[in-house]
Amino acid sequence: MLRRLYNACLVRPGDLSPSHEELEVVGTFNPGAVAVGDEVALLVRVAERPRERREGFAGLPRWEPGAGLTIDWVPNDTVRFLDPRVVEVKATGSARLTFVSHLVALRSKDGRSIDSWNGVRFQPQEEYETYGIEDPRITRIGDRFYFTYVAVSPHGAATALASTMDFRTFDRHGIIFPCENKDVLLFPEPVDGEYVALHRPNPSVHFAPPEMWIAHSSDLLHWGRHAVVHAAQGQWETGRIGGGAPPFRTEHGWLEVYHGNEKSPDAPGVGVYAAGAFLLDLEHPQRILRRSPDPIMMPEAEFEREGFVHNVVFPTGAVQRDDTLLLYYGAADAYTAVVEFSQAELLAAISQ
8 A cells, every 4th residue: 555645634524514504514525625726625514414303204405496405204114224324115126325414615725624614505406416516626727616516316326417617606417327337537638539537337237347447528527439448457446346536648558546345245335445546548549558566555543543434544635735635535434635655656646
């Protein structure tokens, strides 16, 4: 694993107020992050659950377009609790979340601490966002900041696109990858005249190890020429893999820090989430040049090992600073954190 030059927990659930009086904040994690001048702008996912407790009932929140927050109180014996995040409705086999998420905009002057929150929230409003907005990834393209996010609804988990100039007002561009697809990352510049994205299909039937794919577009909205980029190889990524921070250009290739999960089928919980990295060819980004055979980062700090979901480091944003890299990530599905790595040491770890 890589040496950590700096590491800090930036945002905890108690740091932010809930969006509704009937909710409480249980997670502030999986932040999108991007350099804005000398500062870093973050969009942090805020997960909230019903504040009230009812004996024998599970409170399942959702946002109803035009009506706002609704909490469905269902008897415990009508659902199966799959993990702290998800229940299965016995009558239908469909899933529901125990929380609902939205995004808040934060700023950091030095990239290592949070300086301000202006109260701006990016909240569910569309039908495809009924169960929340999750896991933003921010990429600057031209003079706009585009961010993908997971839009969760009764249809499943799709990926939508939005953009902003100032992180105060936002334009929604709709669904760009249908269900089930997550961890969509945009490259910061076109390659051979086309926009490029990494994405993670999440099929219900698994014919192969977990995979990451690549796609191309002429307008950021319509995507095609899909192809596999990476299939899980190491034991640490056999449960699932997916894009982490959006790729960025280096002289050696496009550097991508991604996540992997290892979980035994009969083990409790969701397993362990770690981070790895690979280099993609600058002109042919569907081709991996080198990859880290082992994780570059695993849960070590207390706030990574204990939280809403234990043993999770989940990279979602990266900012280059001189010869180091500030990597922003979700810790234990509860906290937003940052770690600083030497770029030279990171590239040296990518050996295969």
